[in-house]
Amino acid sequence: MRRLILIAIPYVWLLALFLIPFFIVVKxxxxxxxxxRPPYMPQLxxxxxxxxxxxxxAALDFENFGFLTTDDLYWKAYLSSLQIAGxxxxxxxxxxxxxxxxxxxxxxxxxxxxxxxxxxxxxxSFLIRVYAWMGILSQNGLLNxxxxxxxxxxxxxxxLNTDVAVYIGIVYTYLPFxxxxxxxxxxxxxxSLLEAAEDLGCSRLTAFWLITVPLSKQGxxxxxxxxxxxxxxxxxxxxxLGGSETLxxxxxxxxxxxxxxxxxxASAVAVVLLLILVIPIVLFQRNEQKQREAxx
Amino acid sequence: MNRLSPFNVVSLTLGFAFLYLPMVILVIYSFNESKLVxxxxxxxxxxxGELVRNEAFLDAALVTLQVALLTSTLxxxxxxxxxxxxxxxxxxxxxxxxxxxxxxxxxxxxxxLGLSLLLLFIGLNVDRGVLTIVLAHTTFAMCYVxxxxxxxxxxxxxxxEEAALDLGATPFQTFxxxxxxIIAPAVISGWLLAFTLSLDDLVIASFTAGPSSTTxxxxxxxxxxLGVSPEINALSTIMIAIVTVGVITASLVSKRAAVRRLxxxxxxxxx
Numbered sequence: 395m396r397r398l399i400l401i402a403i404p405y406v407w408l409l410a411l412f413l414i415p416f417f418i419v420v421k422x423x424x425x426x427x428x429x430x431r432p433p434y435m436p437q438l439x440x441x442x443x444x445x446x447x448x449x450x451x452a453a454l455d456f457e458n459f460g461f462l463t464t465d466d467l468y469w470k471a472y473l474s475s476l477q478i479a480g481x482x483x484x485x486x487x488x489x490x491x492x493x494x495x496x497x498x499x500x501x502x503x504x505x506x507x508x509x510x511x512x513x514x515x516x517x518x519s520f521l522i523r524v525y526a527w528m529g530i531l532s533q534n535g536l537l538n539x540x541x542x543x544x545x546x547x548x549x550x551x552x553x554l555n556t557d558v559a560v561y562i563g564i565v566y567t568y569l570p571f572x573x574x575x576x577x578x579x580x581x582x583x584x585x586s587l588l589e590a591a592e593d594l595g596c597s598r599l600t601a602f603w604l605i606t607v608p609l610s611k612q613g614x615x616x617x618x619x620x621x622x623x624x625x626x627x628x629x630x631x632x633x634x635l636g637g638s639e640t641l642x643x644x645x646x647x648x649x650x651x652x653x654x655x656x657x658x659x660a661s662a663v664a665v666v667l668l669l670i671l672v673i674p675i676v677l678f679q680r681n682e683q684k685q686r687e688a689x690x
Numbered sequence: 691m692n693r694l695s696p697f698n699v700v701s702l703t704l705g706f707a708f709l710y711l712p713m714v715i716l717v718i719y720s721f722n723e724s725k726l727v728x729x730x731x732x733x734x735x736x737x738x739g740e741l742v743r744n745e746a747f748l749d750a751a752l753v754t755l756q757v758a759l760l761t762s763t764l765x766x767x768x769x770x771x772x773x774x775x776x777x778x779x780x781x782x783x784x785x786x787x788x789x790x791x792x793x794x795x796x797x798x799x800x801x802x803l804g805l806s807l808l809l810l811f812i813g814l815n816v817d818r819g820v821l822t823i824v825l826a827h828t829t830f831a832m833c834y835v836x837x838x839x840x841x842x843x844x845x846x847x848x849x850x851e852e853a854a855l856d857l858g859a860t861p862f863q864t865f866x867x868x869x870x871x872i873i874a875p876a877v878i879s880g881w882l883l884a885f886t887l888s889l890d891d892l893v894i895a896s897f898t899a900g901p902s903s904t905t906x907x908x909x910x911x912x913x914x915x916l917g918v919s920p921e922i923n924a925l926s927t928i929m930i931a932i933v934t935v936g937v938i939t940a941s942l943v944s945k946r947a948a949v950r951r952l953x954x955x956x957x958x959x960x961x
Binding site (some may be wrong): 396397400401403404405407408409411412413414415416418419422432489490492493495496497499500501508510511512513514515517518519520521522523525526527528529530532534536566569623624626627628629630633634644647648651657660661664667668671675678679 | 694695697698699701702705706708709710712713715716719726768769771772774775779782784787788791792793794795797798799800801802805806807809810812813825826828829832836861862886889890892893897907910911914915917918922923926929930933934936937938941
C-alpha cells in the first residue's frame with residue numbers, strides 16, 4: 395500500500411502537469427481561433443452528452459498545420475532555428491573541446507577547482523549572462539570602443555541584433571554543457587595508450603587523432619545534443635541579442651501567442667517543434683544508454 | 691599526461707577569460723558614475739541606491755524568492771520520491787512512461803512547457819499567480835532533482851538497507867534512518883539546483899504568471915529589452931555575488947564533510 399502511494403504521488407503529478415497539458419496543446423492545435431474566452435473553438439459541451447462529444451470531435455481538423463505550410467514565415471523559422479542551432483553547436487564544440495582537453499591534462503589537484511570554475515557560470519542567471527553581452531556588443535559598446543581606440547576599425551561594427559550576436563550568446567551560455575561531458579570522457583582516457591602510440595612512432599597529432607578523438611566521441615556527441623536540442627527552441631537569446639531578421643521558432647511561438655493571440659496556431663507551432671525535436675532527443679537517449687552499458 | 695603543453699595553457703586561459711570577462715565587465719560597470727556603458731566617469735555606488743529605492747524590483751524580488759522557496763521544497767520531495775521509485779522499483783505498470791516523463795522535461799524547450807501549462811490552467815479556470823508559477827516550476831525542477839538523487843541512489847550499498855530491514859526496522863524507518871542520511875548530499879544539491887532553476891526562469895514564468903505576480907527575471911527582461919541600464923548592472927552584480935558566495939560555501943562545506951568522513955572511517959579501521 396505504502397509502495398503504491400510512493401509511486402502514485404510523483405506519477406500523478408507528472409501526468410497532470412506534464413502529459414495532460416501536452417494533449418491539451420495537441421487538441422487546441424486542431425481547433426479554430428475564435429473571438430471568445432478562451433479564444434478558440436470548439437468547446438467540449440459535456441451537458442449535451444454523447445452528441446456534444448461527437449460534435450466536438452467533428453469540429454477538429456488539421457487546418458492550422460496546413461496554414462503553417464502556406465505561410466513561409468513558419469517553415470523559414472524552423473529551418474533557420476535548426477541552422478542557427480547547428481552552427482552554434484559546432485562553434486561551441488570548437489571552443490569547448492580545447493578547454494575540456496586542457497582541463498583533463500591539468501595536474502590532478504587543479505581539476506576540482508577548474509571544474510568549479512566551469513560550473514559556476516551555470517549557476518548564475520542565464521538572463522544576466524545574455525544581458526552581459528548586450529553592453530559589450532552594442533554599437534557604442536565596449537568591444538567597438540576597444541577596437542576603435544586600437545585603430546583596428548575605423549567605424550563601429552554592427553554586431554548586436556544580428557545572427558552573429560546570437561551565435562556568441564548561444565556559445566557563451568551553453569559552453570559548460572559542452573565542456574563537462576567531453577571532460578568526463580577525456581579524464582577517463584588512459585594516458586599509457588598515448589605513450590604507447592608515441593613509442594611506436596606515432597606523431598603527437600596522429601596519436602591525438604587516432605586515440606583521443608575516438609575515445610572522446612561519446613562525450614562529444616552528448617555535449618552536442620545538450621547544446622543543440624535546447625538551442626533550437628531558444629527564446630531569450632534571439633529576442634535580446636538577435637535582430638528583427640533573426641528568425642527563431644521559439645520567438646515566433648511566443649509572439650504568436652502573446653502578440654497575435656492566435657492560440658490554435660501557436661499550439662500547432664509547438665506540436666511541430668516537438669515532432670522535429672523527437673529525433674535528436676531519441677538519439678541522445680540512445681547515446682546515453684550506450685555509454686551506461688559501456689560503463690556498467 | 692600531467693604536463694600542460696603551451697597549447698593547453700593558452701586554451702585554458704582564453705577559455706576561462708571568455709567565460710568570466712563578460713561578467714567581470716558587468717560588475718565593473720555597475721559602479722560607473724555615468725549612465726553610458728562606454729564612458730567611465732568614476733566610481734560610484736549610486737545605482738545601488740536607485741535599485742534599493744525601486745519598489746517594483748523589490749516586489750518582484752519578493753515574489754521570486756517566495757516562488758523559488760516553495761518550488762525547491764516541493765520539487766525536492768517529489769523528485770526524491772521519483773528517484774527512489776525509478777531506481778528501487780523495477781516492475782510496475784507504466785514504468786517506461788514514468789521514466790520518459792522524468793527525462794523529457796530536461797530537454798523540452800521552455801516555450802512548449804510554458805504554453806502547455808498555461809492552456810491547462812486556463813482550461814481548469816485557475817486564477818494565475820504565485821501558485822500557478824510554483825506548480826509549473828515544480829514540474830520541471832522535480833525532474834532535475836530526481837536525476838541528481840538517482841545518481842546517488844545507484845552508487846549506494848543496498849546491503850545497509852537490507853541489514854536494517856533484517857534487524858526489524860520498518861521500510862519507512864529504514865528510509866528515514868539509513869537511506870536518507872546517505873543520499874542527503876544529493877538531496878541538498880537537488881534542492882539548490884531547483885532553487886536556482888526557479889530563480890532563473892523567465893519563459894515558463896511569463897506564461898503561467900498572473901497580472902499581479904511579476905517575477906524578477908520578467909522584470910529584468912522587460913527592462914533590458916529597452917537596452918543596457920546601470921541599474922540592471924547593479925542588480926546583476928548582487929545576484930552574481932550571492933550565487934558565487936553560495937556555491938563556494940556549499941563546495942567548502944561538502945569538502946569538509948568528505949574529509950571528516952574519511953578521518954572517521956580511518957579511526958574506525960584503527961579501532
